[in-house]
Amino acid sequence: MIDHNIEECSTACFHPELTAQVKAAMPGEPLQEELARLFKVLGDQTRIRILNALYRSELCVCDLTSILGMNQSAVSHQLRVLRDAKIVRSRKQGKNVLYSLDDSHISDLIRLGSEHVQEEKG
Amino acid sequence: MIDHNIEECSTACFHPELTAQVKAAMPGEPLQEELARLFKVLGDQTRIRILNALYRSELCVCDLTSILGMNQSAVSHQLRVLRDAKIVRSRKQGKNVLYSLDDSHISDLIRLGSEHVQEEKG
């Protein structure tokens, strides 16, 4: 849904050849859309806390409820978001459902992001 | 604003020692909050497209306007979000303002995220 009614800068403002080069080198829209969706899922404190917990151990919903200090419904809703994004995986064990991280990339992303955040503070 | 009225599971449901261990090993809340904020900023397709463009070259707002096919106001608003998050940097050159990535961690994050997304497709 890209609007092509661009108000092009009058003359010397923009750099046509550079712009064309960059435009040609850009990743495809579907990839960028999925990438944004991935980051959006990571962009919530509750979900980050869930992932930081699951990074340390496989846990059932009830454990997470206790660790996060949130009610079960809220936790389950966020777990669904993470499951849909294939960031966490679940398996049943009796009455419980155990969750764990689905993908090593995710912990790498969290590690890298944490480094950035920590360095920025200094 | 953590609610401590947790409905603790009756008995054998949750694993107290494990839960305590994980709780103790969790990163501090401020770090997790900032991390979530960082990912939230990355979690928008327009901003991802801006970053993918700036990854390839320093560009003025007008260039970005052309590359993204969006109007100047929308681009400037998103650039502000990125500037506030210290993800991009700007410098004046005549009437133009040139933007570039502020931090190498960001391109690493985008690279890593892209890998994840691409592998997931297969």
Added chain:
DNA sequence: TCATCATATGAACAATTACTCATATGATAA
């Protein structure tokens, strides 16, 4: 079977957000 427990989910609501429109700012050129 029925009761209970852990988890999942739909609806509703408040808060946030990305875009548009209009206008302001600040630099250059005449």
Added chain:
DNA sequence: TTATCATATGAGTAATTGTTCATATGATGA
């Protein structure tokens, strides 16, 4: 100075989202 151009920004709005409440599902044990 005044006009013009590139960019920034405030207000308004539609869409999205995180939480809560109530309820459903599905497994276990009696």
